[in-house]
Each structure stands twice: as structure tokens, then as C-alpha cells.
Amino acid sequence: MLAYTYVKPGEFRLLDKPKPTLQHPRDAIIRVTMSSICTSDLHIRHGAVPRAVPGITVGHEMVGVVEQVGEAVSGFRPGDRVTVNVETFCGTCFFCRHGWVNNCTDPHGGWALGCRIDGGQAEYVRVPYADQGLNRIPQGLTDSQALLVGDVLATGFWAARISQIQEGDTVLILGAGPTGLCTLQCARLYRPGQIILCDIDPGRLEFAQRLDPEVLTVGPEQAEEWVRARAGHGGADVVVEAAGSPDTFRMAWRCARPNAIVTVVALYDAPQTLPLPEMYGKNLTFKTGGVDGCHCGEILDLIAQGRLDTAPLITHTFPLHRIQEAYDLFARRRDGVMKVALIPEA
Ligand SMILES: [Zn+2]
Numbered sequence: 001m002l003a004y005t006y007v008k009p010g011e012f013r014l015l016d017k018p019k020p021t022l023q024h025p026r027d028a029i030i031r032v033t034m035s036s037i038c039t040s041d042l043h044i045r046h047g048a049v050p051r052a053v054p055g056i057t058v059g060h061e062m063v064g065v066v067e068q069v070g071e072a073v074s075g076f077r078p079g080d081r082v083t084v085n086v087e088t089f090c091g092t093c094f095f096c097r098h099g100w101v102n103n104c105t106d107p108h109g110g111w112a113l114g115c116r117i118d119g120g121q122a123e124y125v126r127v128p129y130a131d132q133g134l135n136r137i138p139q140g141l142t143d144s145q146a147l148l149v150g151d152v153l154a155t156g157f158w159a160a161r162i163s164q165i166q167e168g169d170t171v172l173i174l175g176a177g178p179t180g181l182c183t184l185q186c187a188r189l190y191r192p193g194q195i196i197l198c199d200i201d202p203g204r205l206e207f208a209q210r211l212d213p214e215v216l217t218v219g220p221e222q223a224e225e226w227v228r229a230r231a232g233h234g235g236a237d238v239v240v241e242a243a244g245s246p247d248t249f250r251m252a253w254r255c256a257r258p259n260a261i262v263t264v265v266a267l268y269d270a271p272q273t274l275p276l277p278e279m280y281g282k283n284l285t286f287k288t289g290g291v292d293g294c295h296c297g298e299i300l301d302l303i304a305q306g307r308l309d310t311a312p313l314i315t316h317t318f319p320l321h322r323i324q325e326a327y328d329l330f331a332r333r334r335d336g337v338m339k340v341a342l343i344p345e346a
Pocket residue numbers: 038039040041060061086151152
């Protein structure tokens with residue numbers, strides 16, 4: 001089968017590999033019907049993810065059809081259409097029992113697919129702990145509607161949830177890329193008074209406004225002053241930093257009102273400075289980290305109810321054999337690309 005492979009830092013290549021097989025009674029084999037490219041894939045290609053193992057198939061955002069299940073898998077059968085979770089988690093350790101599945105203590109716990117074990121930019125993928133790592137796609141939903149559920153939409157959902165948004169709040173989201181836009185949709189579920197989206201790219205802000213005409217947009221130059229004026233109380237009630245530069249980290253806490261929650265979802269290339277003397281007395285709460293992706297069933301229900309819809313984020317579709325072109329487009333952000341879907345040929 002075709003599998004896009006991390007050969008060495010700086011190089012991914014489409015290789016012919018054997019189809020995966022069950023290795024454990026809790027595994028399932030999924031025939032991938034659609035996968036996507038995530039910014040984390042680019043981080044692996046740059047060699048910026050030390051845990052990534054050369055030789056693995058990349059890709060951790062996908063949907064497909066169950067082909068085969070191990071004898072200990074009870075919730076899924078061949079033929080089920082499923083989303084695949086970016087995270088592998090056992091469901092029984094201390095962290096899993098608290099819903100902190102990103103910190104699952106299993107040796108493969110956390111982000112393993114497409115990083116430490118073979119992922120889904122391929123025709124088939126093996127999913128460990130299938131009862132935890134899969135969710136059934138409700139009838140009537142297309143692959144495009146479900147594609148982002150296991151990773152970037154799970155991240156937006158998690159970011160909005162841990163930000164403890166109250167009705168009427170002013171929410172500031174930094175970064176109008178896929179994570180920022182998923183966070184925007186999920187933040188709406190909590191009925192904030194206003195959501196302000198900030199990005200350096202006016203094209204991305206226009207894209208966001210077409211999807212959500214209510215969203216207020218601002219560029220980074222004016223953001224601080226503008227947010228303070230719009231929000232009252234000296235800044236936003238909640239700030240979600242989904243951009244990932246030193247400037248946006250600084251902007252995140254500077255745009256927050258005293259006692260605000262600042263949620264940092266972005267992955268930085270380098271350490272950031274937390275200038276505590278400057279923010280003394282502001283009494284901020286910082287929340288940081290990687291998604292706990294264990295709410296995918298709830299997210300799929302919200303999509304089925306029409307309350308979330310990330311299909312419009314998929315701006316481009318390529319057959320799997322043209323994945324190199326898809327990566328070039330995505331990495332260079334050409335042609336207004338937001339998310340790319342890849343479809344293995346039948
Ligand atoms: Zn990702």
C-alpha cells in the first residue's frame with residue numbers, strides 16, 4: 001500500500017509498504033478513506049519533533065472504515081465508519097480516568113500515530129486501543145464533515161472547554177489558522193458576548209468572516225488597544241493563543257484583563273518569556289498544553305446537530321499519490337489553503 005513516510009529530517013517520501021496487521025487483541029485496522037495534513041506534520045519534516053521515529057508513516061488526522069478488529073475490541077465491527085483519534089490512550093490509567101488522555105502512561109500513550117507509530121497518510125492504518133481511539137461517524141455525515149474531529153477540531157473543542165468561557169464574555173483568539181477557526185466555532189457553543197480574532201494575514205481573517213459573519217477581526221498592530229476598547233475591564237475575559245510566535249505569546253497576556261484565563265494551545269519553536277514582574281497584580285490563570293482528545297463522540301453529535309461544521313475549512317483535495325504537491329501547497333500557504341484532504345484511490 002502507499003504510505004507517506006518520514007525518511008529523515010527534511011524528507012518525506014511516498015513509499016510502498018506492507019498493509020498493517022493486528023499486533024494486539026485491542027487493535028483495529030482501518031481502511032483510510034480521507035486523511036489530512038497538520039502543521040505538526042511539517043514540524044516532523046523539519047526535524048523539530050525529537051520523538052518522531054524515522055521510517056514511520058506520517059499523518060494523524062483521518063477517517064475511514066473498520067477493516068478488521070482484534071478479539072478484545074468490543075465497540076466496533078468491520079464496516080463501521082469511524083474517526084481516528086490523534087491520541088492513543090489506554091482508558092484505565094490514572095490520567096485516562098481523569099480525562100487527561102494526553103498524559104496516558106501507556107508506553108504508546110499520547111500522540112503516537114504518525115509520530116512514534118505508523119499513521120494515516122496511507123491506505124490503511126493500525127489503531128491501538130481501538131475502543132478508545134475510534135468513534136463511530138453518525139449516519140448522514142460525510143468524511144469531510146468528520147475529517148477534523150480527531151485532531152484539530154478536538155483541539156479547538158478542548159481549548160474552548162478549558163478556557164471556562166462564560167455567557168457574555170469577550171473572547172480573544174490569536175491565530176486564524178485551522179486551530180484558531182476550530183476554537184472559534186467551539187467557543188460559540190458557550191454563548192460569549194463577542195469573539196475577536198487576530199491574525200497577521202488579512203486573507204485568513206476574511207476567510208473566518210465568511211464562515212462566521214459575527215466574528216470581529218483585527219490585525220496584530222492594533223490588537224492591544226482595540227481589544228481593550230472593545231472589551232472593557234482592561235482586556236478580554238478569555239484569551240486563546242493559537243498562533244505560536246513570541247509576539248503572539250506576549251500579546252496573549254497583554255490583551256487579557258486582570259483575572260482572565262489565558263489558554264496557550266500553540267506549539268512554539270522556542271521557549272517563551274513569562275515576565276512576571278511586568279504582570280504582577282494582573283492575577284492571570286494560564287492553561288497550557290496538548291489536547292485531551294476524549295470528547296470526539298460529543299463533537300460528532302454536535303456536527304450531526306448542525307452546531308459545528310468544519311467541512312468548509314477543507315479548501316483543497318488531492319489523491320494520495322499527489323501528496324507531495326499537497327504538502328507544498330499547505331507548507332507554503334498558497335492559494336488561500338486552510339486544510340487539505342487526501343483521498344487514497346479505490
Ligand atoms: Zn495535528
